[in-house]
Amino acid sequence: MLKALVKLTLPALLVASGGLQANEDGSTLETVKEKGFLSCGVNTGLPGFASPDDKGKWSGMDVDVCRGVAAAVLGNADKVKYIPLTAKERFTALQSGEIDVLSRNTTWTLTRDASLGLNFAGVAYYDGQGFMVSKDLGVTSAKQLDGAAVCIQSGTTTELNLADYFRTNGMKYQPVVFDTSDGTAKGFDSGRCDVLTSDQSQLYALRLRLSKPDKAVVLPEVISKEPLGPLVRQGDDQWFNIVKWSLSAMINAEELKVTSANIDKMKSSTNPSIKRLLGIEGPKGKGMGLNDDWSYQVIKQVGNYGEIFENNVGEGSPLKIERGLNALWSDGGILYAPPFR
């Protein structure tokens, strides 16, 4: 009769094991190389940062960071599996090993470094929290928002900054909480709230989702610092370095005016900095467990930081965000990557 028992439970077991993937013990790099693709956690849909088109092809700033890491590690920027995550799930997904990199407009904070067991591998976008209101209200400053209903996404630093800002300015507000950024846009559009607050970059993206985008304005105040960047698990320094330097390669490339279009010509450049950037001279990829042409692949397949910015959120995109803080340090911004030496 035990046979009957086995017969009954077997299908359930089979089902479960079908979804099981065994991770080989060892470094993230080995795992990624072995499975042949990079698992990258991204936003469920935020134009300019990570959003799928109707064919399921992903694009955006955050997506390009993933592509850069894939190009460095696997030599092919398309070998990425995108895993859309809500704000709630993102850290668990990385902690549990479901994803290798979390590139999901996530703010670098002390708590997240200290008590979540995660590491920020750099800043991919300097952002700050802002407000968007309907033009009809005639509001010109965030200081006039006393008593307003505010749409926010739950589980974000935004929620905490908002509370702080209203408290310090002695104003009251009504939070209206949504699970996704799409939800906040929908709530704002239907008039459920007067104000939509989020990172400024997101506000521009969300404005495109409104029925009448030109009826809304983004207020000038920026109430917080929001450095957004990719995260990895603690305890794997090699992987941490790979993600950090993939990002740095893109920024350095812009500084040295190396683009995806001119990179092959630049290979013959006599500038020693460019030679080091492209791995022709100086430090080799082996130290990080990568091929020597890793940085070449990143820039060739994904582009330098400037290109990524322009294509996804800048002039070449519907968002039309200015470089602002995200310009190179040499151009009046604060973008500054450690040198390839």
Added chain:
Amino acid sequence: MLLRLWRDPAWRAVFFQVLLIALVFLGGAWIVNNTLTNLESRGISTGFDFLSQTAGFGINQTLIEYDESFSFMHTFVVGLLNTLLVSSLGVLFATVLGFLMGVARLSSNWLLAKIAAVYIEIFRNIPLLLQIFFWYFAVLGVLPSPRQSISLFDSVFLNVRGVFFPAPVLDSGGMVAFWAFLAAVVIVGVIVLLNRRQRKNTGRPLPWIKTISLAVLLGLPTLSFWLTNGSLHWDFPALKGFNFRGGVGLLPELVALWFALTIYTAAFIAEVVRSGIESVSKGQKEAAAALGLRPGRVMNLVVIPQAMRVIIPPLTNQYLNLIKNSSLATAIGYPDLVNVFAGTTLNQTGQAIEVIAMTMAVYLTISLTVSLLMNMYNRWVALVER
């Protein structure tokens, strides 16, 4: 020897039980060990210390005093109270609607019975979450903005931000009247009890019972109100700045959840009520009718009391389902326990295990308490049977 022991059912039972204990223990140990290793290797903090930390986020409906500077423990209480609020509203209205629909389903009026049947079949076969979305996004979400509110006599306002009613405000004299009213309720309760005893002993009710009760109920508060020279005024909601202030406001999230829970659960309660009424044998109704009771009294005095015994246990289940289903609040952002505590607090602290365990414990406690109370009631009802 071993084989002989194996063939002895008593020994085999012991063996299986020891095996199960060992398996459960080992499985538990394995999970705990994994969890601890995982938590440590990932540097996630543990323990309940986070409960006393400052929460730092706002909640848009709080039944107790709360602001951003309160602790995470307060968010737990705020969420719990909001869960209880929407659950009790839901239970109350679902019971009323469910009983009406259940009785209508058996009505002699063909049209009414069919309408009730259509209602039941439609609403219990559509997922609750979908119904919540429908009310929230498709019905309440398309209401006008506060400035174009739909208003009723300039005192009740309906807009996309919710429904706003005038609220009564009592001064000190008014408070006395309020207490007088409570006292009147107690007095009437005593009168009713006395009446019941009298009727049991002598078969006759006390004279003038209804008039006296009504007089006490209305007279006492009015008298004290007049004597203390109290005044009552109404706090009308008014558009000030961005939103309505004053009065009592119901969030659209609360209204959507309440409607959906009521309508969904009432469809199930109607079926429970119908089968309860059908369980009362036809002879009972005929006998009552032969005694000359009018149909309404047959229902109230003969059918319903007997049907209740059949209705109560499944009705309890429906109540419990409603309370558990109120956790779907999180999908539309009504600040219930799951949304506030297992949502925002979990996110801000990252301590999934502690938070989820506390949330589950709350629902488990509510479930077990309600079924305990209902079991007691059931026993009490059963005793009446001769």
Added chain:
Amino acid sequence: MQREMIEARKPPVLSVGFIGWCREKLFATPTNSLVTVAILYGLFSLIPSFIQWAFVDATWAGASSSECSSEGACWAFISSRLDQFIYGFYPQELSWRVDLFFIQLAAVLAWLMIPVLPGKKYSLAYGLIVMPVTSWIILAGGLLGLEPVDTHDWGGLMVTLVLAMYGMLASLPIGVLLALGRRSEMPVVKTFCTVYIELWRGVPLITVLFMASVMLPLFVPEEIVFDKLVRAMIGIVMFQSAYMAEVVRGGLQAIPKGQQEASDSLGMGYWQSMCLVVLPQAIRLVIPGIVNTFIALFKDTSLVLVIGLFDLLSIVQAGLNDPAWLGTSTEGYLFVGFVFWIFCFGMSRYSQSLENNRQEH
């Protein structure tokens, strides 16, 4: 003298036929008449305008809500995205595999549900043991030269059916074991099963899903990674098996003790008497209850929306956020409601007919 029976007079015209029926069923008393008139008034004012909106003035095709008439329903939202609602993000050129899965499921269900078809035993065995395996192979691929399709690309109606099917197939056997355990004479087994059942029945599914999606990864060694869909399935099965156990227990209680004693006296062991004598009777008795549990499970699959899986409801909800389709939420929800309703109403009718059949025998 009257020798023949006086022929019965015809009943008055007003108490037979349509008029009589109306008088009896609609206008029996003044209150009744009032109710009837009120309902008729309500119906006449609602139904024509609904038909006007949903059919006459409706727009059936188009690329955005701006192409829809403002008077009527915008069914173009559904028609333009129907593929996505059924297949999710499943690669278009492979969607025949999903169709195959649908056909297999429909065939097995039809075989089981239509009473005249022979070989119920085989269809049951196929449905319980073979179908889960073949379905997974068909959908996930990776075997037999089928291109692997990641579960992240699954979505829409297909995910709803996958969750419902696996939830059902796994919770039934687990539920039976738990029910047997709860009626066991071994105190430890009994306590364990009772605690398990009451624990899951006492908490909302949403917290179970949260637990499965957030905590499950912490419970297993780092090397094991479940994907999101499987985690949701585990949560649903844990939850649903407790409900299933209670249904089966009801059936077990209804079987007279004599059955068990008779099989004991024939020298059957516990499992023999259970599997050959008691369970077959008990389960046959509670099939309507099992179908009802399944309806609840089917509706509950929509809750996976909160952990970010794209089932039918969730994918329609996501489509409603598309700026091109603003203002079509009523149409979207009506569509999803209709699909769920068809499935659930069909199943509840089936369970009722089973119950009626039994009462006739």
